[in-house]
Amino acid sequence: MGRRYNLVRMRHPARSVILALILNLALTGCANSGGAGGTPGVPSTTIENKGSDTMVNLALAWAEAYQAQRPAVRISVTGGGSGTGIAALINGTLDLANASRQIKDEERQEAEANGVAPVEVVVARDAIAIVVNPANPVDQLTIAQISDIYSGRINNWAEVGGEDRPIVRLSRETNSGTHVYFLEQVLRGGASDDSTLFSPTTLLLPSSEGISAEIRQNPNAIGYDGLGYVTPDMKVVAVAPTPEGPFTYPSPETVNAGTYAIARDLYIYTNGEPQGEVAAYLEWILGPEGQAIVTELGFVPITP
Amino acid sequence: MREATWGEFVVTRLIRAAGYSAILFIALIFLFLVREGVPALFEAPLSVLAGARWYPIEGHFGLLPLIGGSAVVTLGAAIIAVPFGLGTAIFIAEIAPRWVREVLKPLVEVLAGLPSVMLGFLGMLVLAPFLREAFNLPTGLTALAGAVLLAGISLPTIVSVAEDALDTVPRSYREAGLALGATKWQTIWRVTLPAAGSGVLTAIMLGLGRAIGETMAVMMVTGNAPVVPGGPGALFGPVRTMTATIAAEMGEVANGSIHYHVLFLIGILLFFISLIVNLIASSLVFRQRKRAERILS
Numbered sequence: 001m002g003r004r005y006n007l008v009r010m011r012h013p014a015r016s017v018i019l020a021l022i023l024n025l026a027l028t029g030c031a032n033s034g035g036a037g038g039t040p041g042v043p044s045t046t047i048e049n050k051g052s053d054t055m056v057n058l059a060l061a062w063a064e065a066y067q068a069q070r071p072a073v074r075i076s077v078t079g080g081g082s083g084t085g086i087a088a089l090i091n092g093t094l095d096l097a098n099a100s101r102q103i104k105d106e107e108r109q110e111a112e113a114n115g116v117a118p119v120e121v122v123v124a125r126d127a128i129a130i131v132v133n134p135a136n137p138v139d140q141l142t143i144a145q146i147s148d149i150y151s152g153r154i155n156n157w158a159e160v161g162g163e164d165r166p167i168v169r170l171s172r173e174t175n176s177g178t179h180v181y182f183l184e185q186v187l188r189g190g191a192s193d194d195s196t197l198f199s200p201t202t203l204l205l206p207s208s209e210g211i212s213a214e215i216r217q218n219p220n221a222i223g224y225d226g227l228g229y230v231t232p233d234m235k236v237v238a239v240a241p242t243p244e245g246p247f248t249y250p251s252p253e254t255v256n257a258g259t260y261a262i263a264r265d266l267y268i269y270t271n272g273e274p275q276g277e278v279a280a281y282l283e284w285i286l287g288p289e290g291q292a293i294v295t296e297l298g299f300v301p302i303t304p
Numbered sequence: 305m306r307e308a309t310w311g312e313f314v315v316t317r318l319i320r321a322a323g324y325s326a327i328l329f330i331a332l333i334f335l336f337l338v339r340e341g342v343p344a345l346f347e348a349p350l351s352v353l354a355g356a357r358w359y360p361i362e363g364h365f366g367l368l369p370l371i372g373g374s375a376v377v378t379l380g381a382a383i384i385a386v387p388f389g390l391g392t393a394i395f396i397a398e399i400a401p402r403w404v405r406e407v408l409k410p411l412v413e414v415l416a417g418l419p420s421v422m423l424g425f426l427g428m429l430v431l432a433p434f435l436r437e438a439f440n441l442p443t444g445l446t447a448l449a450g451a452v453l454l455a456g457i458s459l460p461t462i463v464s465v466a467e468d469a470l471d472t473v474p475r476s477y478r479e480a481g482l483a484l485g486a487t488k489w490q491t492i493w494r495v496t497l498p499a500a501g502s503g504v505l506t507a508i509m510l511g512l513g514r515a516i517g518e519t520m521a522v523m524m525v526t527g528n529a530p531v532v533p534g535g536p537g538a539l540f541g542p543v544r545t546m547t548a549t550i551a552a553e554m555g556e557v558a559n560g561s562i563h564y565h566v567l568f569l570i571g572i573l574l575f576f577i578s579l580i581v582n583l584i585a586s587s588l589v590f591r592q593r594k595r596a597e598r599i600l601s
Binding site: 080081083084087106107110165166167168173174175180195197198200201202203204205206210213214217218220221 | 357358359360361362364369428429432433436442443444445523524527528529530531532541542544552553555556557558559
């Protein structure tokens with residue numbers, strides 16, 4: 001009996017690795033077969049679209065509306081993170097990579113070594129909202145205060161005008177584009193020579209849902225996430241670039257006016273200049289219909 | 305007649321091939337892990353790997369918080385699961401009336417089939433808030449929440465296998481104990497349990513094996529903060545386990561980068577930890593068997 005069980009147990013250490021690989025294969029497989037399932041007789045083009053989790057709902061809404069207008073085009077959308085999308089673009093298995101950050105130099109070099117030339121298009125804007133539990137009396141924070149909280153220099157809400165409670169910091173995982181953006185623009189205030197890091201006690205949650213679940217029930221928590229993911233049961237904090245203010249709440253108006261401090265562009269990368277159906281789709285996204293969907297989902301359209 | 309021998313020949317070969325293939329697969333997995341993981345030892349200096357900071361996107365590859373995190377969660381799970389599991393197994397096998405036993409055993413086995421991601425959701429939405437209020441912690445997403453979930457995941461295995469082991473102890477052992485004037489409890493503790501010793505030990509090791517390898521539920525409730533645990537108080541703070549780190553980061557890592565190789569190095573570490581646990585378990589079982597043979601001879 002003992003021997004049989006030993007064999008079963010030996011597989012465990014590698015299980016997560018193997019599982020990740022299998023999942024990867026399975027996901028890619030699904031995307032392909034899903035795309036190929038066009039109506040027989042109708043000539044169909046498949047567009048593979050993958051990447052940023054921040055953008056996945058937006059990309060799905062675009063794809064649905066576009067396919068309703070043009071049944072001949074199949075668009076399959078998957079998330080996984082900006083890095084995943086760009087990696088797939090580098091491997092040449094993807095038409096459109098969604099990214100909530102710009103492509104890194106090393107990724108561009110890797111792509112060029114692979115014969116892929118990434119072309120960048122800004123398709124929408126996103127603001128990062130700072131959220132706390134509704135029971136938290138803190139209404140406004142400066143960028144410097146948020147940086148001090150996340151780097152571990154401020155550990156009690158009383159230091160920023162709140163109750164005497166410990167601060168529990170919530171963040172997305174390090175592979176999320178939102179995490180990298182927050183690190184560079186907020187923790188380091190955009191200074192490239194600053195090497196401030198997140199406090200090691202920062203909770204790294206694998207999903208937006210994880211962050212909102214903890215924010216909803218824990219009055220000690222502070223979190224950040226895309227404006228599109230903020231629900232009415234979280235409290236949004238007004239943010240100012242300097243202690244003098246002005247303290248601004250994130251909204252399409254403040255982001256477009258450039259007065260909200262933590263906002264960024266969202267990108268789609270193509271392999272080379274977009275051609276044919278892919279180009280038509282991108283044009284539609286940048287047009288009035290595509291940008292109306294951007295507004296609907298809580299993001300900020302590039303053209304007012 | 306000739307056909308039967310031919311069929312037999314094929315079947316024995318097939319069974320043998322199936323048996324050897326298990327060894328082959330493990331060898332291949334190990335080779336793959338070594339090929340992808342060992343380069344990390346040359347790319348990242350040991351001083352970095354032995355560091356206390358895990359922040360891979362800035363080149364901090366300290367493994368201490370991850371190893372410590374896994375240790376705290378697994379030990380916590382063992383402390384909870386072993387007494388509960390053995391207690392339940394003893395109750396089902398020795399104390400419960402026949403009808404209770406016939407209901408309880410299948411129920412426990414159904415629990416084993418519960419997807420761990422569902423337990424993770426329960427842990428995130430119910431257990432973590434409860435722990436925060438019950439222990440007045442800053443957050444409920446702690447090693448303790450992970451340990452409780454892992455205990456729940458390993459309990460069905462421990463109960464099921466330990467109960468089977470207790471069940472195979474011959475009836476005459478118990479009758480002899482009772483006939484010598486021992487109480488029911490003394491019989492269970494001094495006769496039945498030691499007689500089922502190796503099976504019970506296998507049950508515990510199997511259950512804990514599941515606990516070390518479990519990923520999804522742990523990732524959802526432990527907070528994943530790479531803090532080096534210092535002392536028993538670490539159970540009440542957030543931790544990041546090795547398995548959760550691999551699962552969270554492998555999907556996005558650039559193929560062939562230092563980070564990629566370090567993640568495989570963590571895989572090798574997990575492989576060796578499980579191997580060592582296995583060796584200890586089988587040597588304990590072996591020693592016990594020898595002692596039993598000595599007594600019987």
